[in-house]
Amino acid sequence: MEFTTALFYVFAAILILAATQVITARNPVHSALFLVLAFFTASGIWMLLKAEFLAIVLVLVYVGAVMVLFLFVVMMLDIDLDKLRAGFWSHFPLALTVGVVVVLEMSAVLWRGFLTVGRQIHGDSGNIGDTKNLGLVIFTHYQLAFEVAAAILLLAIVAAVALTLRRRKDSKYVDPAQAVKVQSKDRVRIVKMKAESDRVTLAATEKQGN
Known part of the structure; x- marks a missing residue:
């Protein structure tokens, strides 16, 4: 067995384990982290297949952007796990049916890919x-x-x-077009006033006279 083949089997095993933990982990944060591991492992498999561009896109887009957003939402929201698991078994038959259909479709696609492996x-x-x-x-x-x-x-x-972009009364809104048209004279107004020193001197003189 070649080294690349053995490495493929290792990555495939890690990918299957991580995907299983995504749907079986009780903590949503742990599920998201296992999904990150699955994406990294899939990227490694793409690298073994010499699909460098797809591997880099998978890491940058999904791990670097989408999963960060998922983790932010999951950690910021107060998710009631007991309420989420309340209707699990009632929806299990439908979920099992959909899962079997997806597996059959993927198997058909992979089988067709093996048959047409020689296509250019x-x-x-x-x-x-x-x-x-x-x-x-x-x-x-x-x-x-x-x-x-x-x-x-x-x-x-x-x-x-x-x-x-919905107008709300409790939020401040600035029109960029109007802000660009504003000139300095519209924002700054110069007011001439007497110096404070003259007022202080006048007050002191009046006090001495009294």
Whole structure:
């Protein structure tokens, strides 16, 4: 057995163990941390398959951004675990059915992948993990789909920002367009007043005269 094959089996075992702990751990924080371990292990498997770009994206996007948000939400919210486990067994048959369907679908996909293992991938070297070849494939064969996906993501970002911009009476709101148009004379007003020393001298003189 080669070293890479043995390393693949080690990573696969750790990945299965971490995925099992994600759904069986009683503490939500522990589940999120096991999910981080699963992502790192999956990234290692991508590296063994020479898919460096996918491995780096998995670590940066999911571990670096999504899981940090999950941990922040889980640790900030006061989750009632007893209430969450109250209807577990009542929904178990439906969850088991969905799980079996997902396993059958994944098995069909993997079996088809084993049958078509000799298919060539678009690109110079045929390595999907090579960033250069992946960029060539995206911006040549799938340029239209890539642009459509970018437009949809941009629309989703704008819609999310628009939904959060609601006028509230108890919050202060500043219009950026009006703030840019403000000039210095509108913010600063110079008022001429007599010096304090003259007033102090006048008061002292009046006191001595009395």
